[in-house]
Amino acid sequence: MSASDKTLADRTYRQLRGDIVNGRLAAGSKLKLEGLAQDYEVGMSPLREALARLMGDLLVVSEGQRGFWVAPLSLDELDDVSRVRALIETEALNAAIRNGDAAWERDVAAAFEALAAVEEHLPHTSEALPPEQLETWEARNRAFHAALVSAAGSPMLIKLRDLLYQQSERYRRVSLNVSRGWRNVHDEHRAIYDATMQRNALRACRMTELHLSRTAEEVRKAMAALAQDDDQVSGGKA
Amino acid sequence: MSASDKTLADRTYRQLRGDIVNGRLAAGSKLKLEGLAQDYEVGMSPLREALARLMGDLLVVSEGQRGFWVAPLSLDELDDVSRVRALIETEALNAAIRNGDAAWERDVAAAFEALAAVEEHLPHTSEALPPEQLETWEARNRAFHAALVSAAGSPMLIKLRDLLYQQSERYRRVSLNVSRGWRNVHDEHRAIYDATMQRNALRACRMTELHLSRTAEEVRKAMAALAQDDDQVSGGKA
DNA sequence: TGTCAATATTATTTCGATATTTTTTCGACG
DNA sequence: CGTCGAAAAAATATCGAAATAATATTGACA
The missing domain is CATH 1.10.10.10 (Winged helix-like DNA-binding domain superfamily/Winged helix DNA-binding domain)
Structure with a gap:
């Protein structure tokens, strides 16, 4: 509770x-x-x-x-959410890099280390991930991305970001249940982290966009595969 | 109903x-x-x-x-809402100008004409506006700004825009009750309209930013004046 | 007089039952 | 055989009162 x-x-x-x-x-x-x-x-x-x-x-x-x-999920909405999320998330990250102080840097570093600890021994093969470890990763991924933008200095931007993160998470969870096996997401996180710590806002935003679009692409494939299966099934029954 | x-x-x-x-x-x-x-x-x-x-x-x-x-209103939140709204609104307008078809142009034109019909005989002096006329203006202003972005092709962007428009409207209504008298808001609307119809996205977005920041500035002054009065009052009573 | 605790009051939250609407079922009719 | 409509069933929406928590009041005590 x-x-x-x-x-x-x-x-x-x-x-x-x-x-x-x-x-x-x-x-x-x-x-x-x-x-x-x-x-x-x-x-x-x-x-x-x-x-x-x-x-x-x-x-x-x-x-x-x-x-x-x-609320239903759809490929169209996935694209929509992903695009708007990239807009908001990069705007917030940009502001955070401009405004962030030493405490923010510490928070980001701590969140990154915690995430790295989980990601460094993720299965690269298509082993299934134990649910408990998945939840840990979800929590730390969420915390890392939240820490990055936490110094944006705009409650409204954060509010919208949280909304969109949650939407994205729904979609991502779909793909995790379909295509087990992890792309090297840790490298993407590190790229964002490094650029952020160097206060290279442009690069940090680019890396974030790349990260988000790759994730979206993975989900898109998983959903397309699912839709195929569903067609098979309902086609078979009809 | x-x-x-x-x-x-x-x-x-x-x-x-x-x-x-x-x-x-x-x-x-x-x-x-x-x-x-x-x-x-x-x-x-x-x-x-x-x-x-x-x-x-x-x-x-x-x-x-x-x-x-x-929900309370504050000067800080006014700035926050205004900035985020400018971001979302320009993104949506940009997309709408890229995607909008002839039907969209007709809708925008109709909404602009309806708004112009009210704005052309607004009092420039500090006469009080009759409530009924104010509501008409509010409705048509809302409809005009909604029509502009309606072709953005992104339900999520529109959803966030609507949220922020509503927040802004709350603030704007405060200033309308304080500083009666209208700046030449119609010229600003026309500038946005013209640039949009010429498919000049850059200029349309600039004009929108200007329009929003001027409105915010007006509200800021009104709220500062109100806060002053409140201090007087509560100070007098204490 | 000031503070604290017990009590009274007020307001929010929740439940259980009722009213209303939608959906399904079933039978008559074309 | 399909479809249209009435009756039955199921589900949602709403009310009014009881339970619970927060706030205000009162009086005892230092």
């Missing part, structure tokens, strides 16, 4: 958000209120409050009198 | 949003649930659902077990 779970609605919001982002609740699936209320052990009121908040995070969609769905 | 008010929660959400944006519910004020439920003639459930959604729009803030407040 998080410290900020003062109310049941708060707790349910966080639980639902996690379950949507990591894919435990499948994209596009119907969210049956009674079922959720039982699963999360809450009543209608906090549940609906949580769902209303998730609409603002673009993780849930609703249609009046017809209920709630997990 | 809007067509999309399928539920009481929807209707309450829209009403509350309007009342916050136009300032009928003062920035920073406590939102007493029982009072609101009476005012809007709804029960707790749809009311809380509406408030939860407004948190996502950054129009309402909450603290667990302590309730809800209208």
Whole structure:
């Protein structure tokens, strides 16, 4: 239980958000209120409050009198999210490199080291990654990217960045379940890190764009493969 | 009643949003649930659902077990919102000028003409503007700026733009209540319009930045004046 | 007089049940 | 056989009251 779970609605919001982002609740699936209320052990009121908040995070969609769905994922939206995220993320990184002080540098360095510790013995082959290690990597990847932009000096930019990061994470998790095996993502992180520490804003942003577009490309392939499979399956049944 | 008010929660959400944006519910004020439920003639459930959604729009803030407040306005946030809005709005306009077709041009032209019809006989002096005419201007200003970016081809960019436009509108409404009298905002709109129609993306974006920064400056002055007054008042009482 | 704790009050949060709407089922009819 | 419509079933949306937490008040004590 998080410290900020003062109310049941708060707790349910966080639980639902996690379950949507990591894919435990499948994209596009119907969210049956009674079922959720039982699963999360809450009543209608906090549940609906949580769902209303998730609409603002673009993780849930609703249609009046017809209920709630997990927001669907699509190739088009992947491209859209990736492009807008690159815009926001580079703007924030640029500002952070301009404004960041020594404390920021320490935070970034610490976050990078923590991430590096996990990434250095990631399987390059297509071994499956144990879930626990995956969660550690997710947490440290998130923390590293958050640390980079934390000195941007713009709460609004950070707010939008967080929203887009979360959207991207949903997509990335899809590809992790399909194409196991990691490209050398650590080199990309190090390139961003080095350029940032050298206060080379232009290069840091370029490396970030490259990192994001490569990730997006990987997800795109995974989703295309999935869509193929789905066609097979539903084609076979029809 | 809007067509999309399928539920009481929807209707309450829209009403509350309007009342916050136009300032009928003062920035920073406590939102007493029982009072609101009476005012809007709804029960707790749809009311809380509406408030939860407004948190996502950054129009309402909450603290667990302590309730809800209208999100405060501040000079710092004004600067932050204005800067990020300029970034998003110019990116979207740039894309729209690249992608927009003939239908888009017609929409933009129509929106501009409608706006021009109101702006051409705005009082340049410091006469107070009748509320009805103000609402007409607000609606057409919103429609014009929305039409400009409507061909950006990026739902996410539009989504973020809408969020930021709404934030800006809150601030702008403050200044309209303080410094009546209009600068020649129509010339700025026309400059954006002309550059857009000539597909001069660079100039259109520059004119947009200028328009936004001038508006922000006006709001800044108005808020500084207000803060001064507030100090006087609370200082006098203490 | 000032501070602290116990109590009273007020406000938020949550539940359980009801009303309303949508979806499904089933049978009649073309 | 398909489709249209009415009845049944299922699900969502809403209310009103109870439970819970925060705030204000009061009075005892230093």
